[in-house]
Amino acid sequence: MPVLTIQPSGKTLQAAAGSSILTALLAGGEAIAHKCDGKAECGSCHIFVQEGRKSLSKIQRVENEKLDAVVGVGSKSRLACQAMLGNEDVTVEVLSFV
Numbered sequence: 671m672p673v674l675t676i677q678p679s680g681k682t683l684q685a686a687a688g689s690s691i692l693t694a695l696l697a698g699g700e701a702i703a704h705k706c707d708g709k710a711e712c713g714s715c716h717i718f719v720q721e722g723r724k725s726l727s728k729i730q731r732v733e734n735e736k737l738d739a740v741v742g743v744g745s746k747s748r749l750a751c752q753a754m755l756g757n758e759d760v761t762v763e764v765l766s767f768v
């Protein structure tokens with residue numbers, strides 16, 4: 671079971687491999703915007719993946735296209751609703767608050 675570390679709070683969550691980062695964050699009671707409920711349409715769940723990036727699912731076209739339209743995107747950007755956890759621990763920086 672991968673451990674998800676959330677910055678800037680430093681809180682950690684046990685997450686299920688195969689679930690999205692968004693699902694894991696919400697299950698852990700973390701506040702993160704998700705206006706389209708995980709359909710890769712709103713871009714509000716934009717996060718930076720600080721560690722463990724390689725264990726996540728690859729970026730698909732729908733995510734890439736949405737990220738192109740989000741302000742402040744960098745090389746560590748993912749949409750939390752589209753990034754599926756693998757077996758390794760991941761550290762993310764949550765950028766939006768609800």
Ligand code: FES
Nearest residue numbers: 708710713715751
């Ligand atoms: S929740 Fe809308 S893009 Fe992720």
